[in-house]
Amino acid sequence: MSKLKGVCLGAGYFSQFQYEAWTRIPEVEIVACCNRTQEKAQVVADKFGIASAYGWDQLEEMFDTEKPDFVDIITPPETHLEVVKLAAKKGIAIICQKPLAPTLEESEEIVTTAREAGVPFLVHENWRWQPWYREIKKQMEAGAIGDLYSIAVRMRMGDGWPKDAYMARQPFFRDYPRLLIYETGVHFLDTFRYLGGEVSSVYARLQQRNPDIKGEDAGQVVIGFESGGTAILDGSRYNESEAEDPRYTFGTVRVDGSKGHIELNFDGSLTLKKLGEAPEKINYKNERINFAGDCVYNLQRHFTDCMLAGQPFESTGEDYLKTIKLVEACYNSANTNQVVTIQ
Numbered sequence: 001m002s003k004l005k006g007v008c009l010g011a012g013y014f015s016q017f018q019y020e021a022w023t024r025i026p027e028v029e030i031v032a033c034c035n036r037t038q039e040k041a042q043v044v045a046d047k048f049g050i051a052s053a054y055g056w057d058q059l060e061e062m063f064d065t066e067k068p069d070f071v072d073i074i075t076p077p078e079t080h081l082e083v084v085k086l087a088a089k090k091g092i093a094i095i096c097q098k099p100l101a102p103t104l105e106e107s108e109e110i111v112t113t114a115r116e117a118g119v120p121f122l123v124h125e126n127w128r129w130q131p132w133y134r135e136i137k138k139q140m141e142a143g144a145i146g147d148l149y150s151i152a153v154r155m156r157m158g159d160g161w162p163k164d165a166y167m168a169r170q171p172f173f174r175d176y177p178r179l180l181i182y183e184t185g186v187h188f189l190d191t192f193r194y195l196g197g198e199v200s201s202v203y204a205r206l207q208q209r210n211p212d213i214k215g216e217d218a219g220q221v222v223i224g225f226e227s228g229g230t231a232i233l234d235g236s237r238y239n240e241s242e243a244e245d246p247r248y249t250f251g252t253v254r255v256d257g258s259k260g261h262i263e264l265n266f267d268g269s270l271t272l273k274k275l276g277e278a279p280e281k282i283n284y285k286n287e288r289i290n291f292a293g294d295c296v297y298n299l300q301r302h303f304t305d306c307m308l309a310g311q312p313f314e315s316t317g318e319d320y321l322k323t324i325k326l327v328e329a330c331y332n333s334a335n336t337n338q339v340v341t342i343q
Helices: 013-022 039-047 056-066 077-089 104-117 130-140 171-175 180-196 295-309 317-336
Strands: 002-010 028-035 053-057 070-073 093-097 121-124 147-154 199-207 218-225 230-236 250-256 260-264 270-274 281-282
Touching: 002 056, 002 295, 013 028, 013 039, 013 295, 028 039, 028 056, 039 053, 053 056, 056 077, 077 104, 077 317, 093 295, 104 171, 121 130, 121 230, 121 295, 121 317, 130 180, 130 270, 130 295, 147 180, 171 199, 171 270, 180 218, 180 230, 180 250, 180 260, 180 317, 199 317, 218 317
Parallel strands: 002 028, 002 070, 028 053, 070 093, 093 121, 147 230
Antiparallel strands: 147 250, 199 218, 218 230, 250 260, 260 270, 270 281
């Protein structure tokens, strides 16, 4: 069977996880990569055994020469619309990193562009593909904790308090006018939807604790589900946690239901406690591979399987716009100090 031919755009910090994951999917061959500076693209190509490297001014040339089945966009949000328009015009399937775009309007234009061109479009939202969330969802669907009452997330990254915060890994974070919810909290908002269903209300309080950055770096968000349940995100990139590796699970989680609760610990372990019974460890596959339990691979495996089978993706553009609208609701709520109703 012939392989799916892919090209990747970007050579920044996070791109390494996506390039590495593609090397473990035998049905895919990444035939070229592209970056704003061709020299950095060549470094990536040499590291991951990719045949060709292009500069940003050669983007259309790359599409025409390589004739890929898909493009994996791993570049900053402000570049996404340009690439999506070009790829869609050429009939190329698209994976696009989050944040999808700087604004809701531009995000909607991206989704509309792909839909009207009829090209497959997947948002690279890997949080819900972390193995602990897949297992929690499995346990919930099996009725282990009954009806959902609440989800509580406590996240303390501890990478945002120094004067030179984010410079070593993702320096552009410092200039984001919106940071915690736009870049990081969006993951949890999408995961809340994955676990609890659609949202009816949002209330948020956001803070900027490091004066040397532009956006908010801490906040509390209360989500009301249509089902009647609640989710709470208590997040900070400023304060530290006691975790040996805060970037593994990115926090602790407790999910309460009518029959008991499930807890996620810093090491990825899960505990099920049914009402009136002793707690028990949930045994499931949980490995320290690539990023956050190998969630990047899990998402890219899903993309590949759906492409080969002609099946729809889990995180379609239309579905992800619901998550982006929750991001906007958080900022609206924080600005007005009011509960925002989701239509």
